[in-house]
Amino acid sequence: MTQVTTYRRIIEVFRLYGINLAGKRKFDHFYRDLKMDQVFVNGLVFDLELATQRQLNDEEVIRLEAPAQVIRKLVEAA
Structure with missing residues (x-):
């Protein structure tokens, strides 16, 4: 799975939970x-x-x- 695909899947799950990742909101x-x-x-x-x-x-x-910590850990877990 490429990093772009990984990021897209992560963003989709955060959207399902109603969490906005734009700007400083990811922190x-x-x-x-x-x-x-x-x-x-x-x-x-x-x-x-x-x-x-x-x-x-x-x-x-x-x-x-x-959210930013979760994203970093998931991308590093490759």
Whole structure:
């Protein structure tokens, strides 16, 4: 899977969750700014893992706080 395809799939999943990735919004904190619970963040990461066919460690998932961090980890997980 190319990086462009990976980014497209990631963006589509974020759109399904209603998360805008434009500008500084990609750095919004999941819990403070986006008002998400841990369950929803875990579901988001799970859906992203399915879409990109990549796996993140549970320890990494717990430390993720912003969409930009999730995107970077998924792209690096190649």
